[in-house]
Amino acid sequence: MITIPMKVCSKINCNKLIDFRKTYCDEHKELQRESKVNYDSLRYERDSKYRGFYNKKEWKHARRSSMLRHDWLCQECLRNGLYTEADVVDHIIELRDDWDKRLDQSNLQPLCNACHNVKTIREKNKRKEKSN
Known part of the structure; x- marks a missing residue:
């Protein structure tokens, strides 16, 4: 039988053990989507000049x-x-x-x-x- 390693949820002060391939427990999984949206929007604003450059001929x-x-x-x-x-x-x-x-x-x-x-x-x- 294979045992899957566990780790602690990434939410601060949440000590629930989750599958090591996940980031948040089921209770906090919406934080992962929120985090990605925030990161993507900040990166888009910060790096728009550079991203556009890499698409040019x-x-x-x-x-x-x-x-x-x-x-x-x-x-x-x-x-x-x-x-x-x-x-x-x-x-x-x-x-x-x-x-x-x-x-x-x-x-x-x-x-x-x-x-x-x-x-x-x-x-x-x-x-x-x-x-x-």
Whole structure:
């Protein structure tokens, strides 16, 4: 018989045990929908300029050029002696920091999802430290 791990509901001060794949107990499950709606609306307002940019033809052309120039290989893995296919093209200097470099090929690098996630977390932490 397989036992499913349990965890505590994410609602503050609710100690009900729930399936580890869920976030809230049945009593508080509406909070998950509410949280998602709030997050999506804030992100839409905050990032509308950037989201629009990624849908433009200029970005798609710059992205493809960068991938071709680097043979579709993750540049971070390559620096570590690994050959991994790139999934995304990353801005070395973030758009938020320098909008003018958004299409500059010297500011673009193909990365695999794993390397891109590590870089994103590192940059978020740096931003947090600067604001504190």
